[in-house]
Amino acid sequence: MQSNKFLRLFFFLSMPLLFWACDNNELEDELEDEFEFQHVVSYEFLDSISSEEISARFGENNPASGFINFDITAHKITYMTENYDGTEVEASGLILIPIVSGSSKLTSFQHSTLAKDPNPEIDQESRAPSYLSVDNAEIHLSASLFAANGYMISAPDYIGYGSTKDMFHPYEHAQTTATTSYDMLVAAREYAEFLDVKIRTDNDTEEEELYLLGYSQGGNSTMALHKYIEENHSDVFTITRSAMGAGAYHKSAVGDYIFNYEGDLGFSISLYLWVMDTYDRVYLQRGMDYYLQEPYASEVKNNGYFALSNTNPQEIFTEEFIAEVNDPNSEFSLALADNDIHDWKAEAPIKLYHHENDQLVPYFNSVDAYNNMTDNGSTEVLFETYTFTNVSPEEIHGAAGGNFFADVISLYFRSGI
Structure with missing residues (x-):
């Protein structure tokens, strides 16, 4: 016992x-x-x-x-x-x-x-x-x-x-x-x-x-x-x-998929905003206005990630940010890559x-x-x-x-x- x-x-x-x-x-x-x-x-x-x-x-x-x-x-x-x-x-x-x-x-x-x-x-x-x-x-x-x-x-x-x-x-x-x-x-x-x-x-x-x-x-x-x-x-x-x-x-691939998606995703983008905000706080400290167009930047800053109902990335994100996502050497792309955990050798099953x-x-x-x-x-x-x-x-x-x-x-x- x-x-x-x-x-x-x-x-x-x-x-x-x-x-x-x-x-x-x-x-x-x-x-x-x-x-x-x-x-x-x-x-x-x-x-x-x-x-x-x-x-x-x-x-x-x-x-x-x-x-x-x-x-x-x-x-x-x-x-x-x-x-x-x-x-x-x-x-x-x-x-x-x-x-x-x-x-x-x-x-x-x-x-x-x-x-x-x-x-x-x-x-x-x-x-x-x-x-x-x-x-x-x-x-x-x-x-x-x-x-x-x-x-x-x-x-x-x-x-x-x-x-x-x-x-x-x-x-x-x-x-x-x-x-x-x-x-x-x-x-x-x-x-x-x-x-x-x-x-x-x-x-x-x-x-x-x-x-x-x-x-x-x-x-x-x-x-x-x-x-x-x-x-x-x-x-x-x-x-x-x-x-x-x-x-x-595979955060780099997810970023490419979500931020470059054309049309409505069909589900809330809130969780991906949260990830984006996390990487901004950890690596970049630019603030929401850099990433989101208005009125979405203000909506998120005032009411949180889940207040955003629009699910069309091309209407939500700024052109500057999307261009950075598509540049593998940009600061945000490097932040995504730093969180990629799909490509390594595991010893345990x-x-x-x-x-x-x-x-x-x-x-x-x-x-x-x-x-x-x-x-x-x-x-x-x-x-x-x-x-x-x-x-x-x-x-x-x-x-x-x-x-x-x-x-x-x-x-x-x-x-x-």
């Missing part, structure tokens, strides 16, 4: 109403005296969730029930990481721990896009992982399912959410995404050590197993994290497998997932990643193309996400297929 230290901590922290007169801090102080944190700044027990409750979330006769084997506990931690401007910030994230008799599989779970917007009806701050919101299906369903199957989940909020909610979120800036997720993972492993939660090791190498996964923005974040670990911290973590779905890995008719994140992102990474001699890159046609075009991206999480837990993480 898990150690007495963990059971005592869980007992005291999860039953505050029954033991409100007891000095829980005394027990925590005793435990902390035995352990000196290097990475975790603060921690908070959030909830204990039974396997029966998780199963009920999926409804009756759902295949997911076959993967729900353990109760889980939920915790929020904060830790230090570096923002895009080089400043140190105290970021936050969620940890889900399965109550198992043996070891847990350490897993970094990168979430998909959560809107940041001045309009509270659009803003999704409350869905960041550490809030443990029922409105975030990725956490409430998918991450909880993985945890109940024996995976210890490390889910960073990302900078701009949770403890850093008042900060700008550097949307799909590869370096910041990678370091924020990596530092959370390091802190999560330290927190597991503090609670005497055992991490599963490979039978042959005795190295700790590590799994990475994420869909959409989470797919991009997972690719960035995988690359960052292998290129900078292979002595700290050895990745077992990574699964990433529908990520925008990767599986890509993407629907061929995805409108929001073009399919060529995964095609390009598969071809380039395979050509570079990556150990193993698999590619699953979804082709289902029973949903409307605008719902394909979201529907494929459901397939992604089901396929990863049932096939890829379990059997490598």
Whole structure:
């Protein structure tokens, strides 16, 4: 069983109403005296969730029930990481721990896009992982399912959410995404050590197993994290497998596709404005007027990215900016290229997932990643193309996400297929 230290901590922290007169801090102080944190700044027990409750979330006769084997506990931690401007910030994230008799599989779970917007009806701050919101299906369903199957989940909020909610979120800036997720993972492993939660090791190498996964923005974040670990911290973590779905890995090609598109894209351009604004803040600092024609520049500056309803790039963007996109040596093109994460050699196995008719994140992102990474001699890159046609075009991206999480837990993480 898990150690007495963990059971005592869980007992005291999860039953505050029954033991409100007891000095829980005394027990925590005793435990902390035995352990000196290097990475975790603060921690908070959030909830204990039974396997029966998780199963009920999926409804009756759902295949997911076959993967729900353990109760889980939920915790929020904060830790230090570096923002895009080089400043140190105290970021936050969620940890889900399965109550198992043996070891847990350490897993970094990168979430998909959560809107940041001045309009509270659009803003999704409350869905960041550490809030443990029922409105975030990725956490409430998918991450909880993985945890109940024996995976210890490390889910960073990302900078701009949770403890850093008042900060700008550097949307799909590869370096910041990678370091924020990596530092959370390091802190999560330290927190597991503090609670005497055992991490599963490979039978042959005795190295700790590590799994990475994420869909959409989470797919991009997972690719960035995988690359960052292998290129900078292979002595700290050895990745077992990574699964990433529908990520925008080839930013240069995406920029060419979106900003040069003629006619209506057929979907909101808001997320691409966010990426554009991120790269401007990180690399260029020109301001929205350089990129957008009026009245669109004022609309976005006053009301946020999601206020823009026009989906015709040739009417939205300035000629000067589009010309720069088409110059591979321009400052903005170099910023896009700095965030390309589709063309490198991976040592650990990767599986890509993407629907061929995805409108929001073009399919060529995964095609390009598969071809380039395979050509570079990556150990193993698999590619699953979804082709289902029973949903409307605008719902394909979201529907494929459901397939992604089901396929990863049932096939890829379990059997490598």
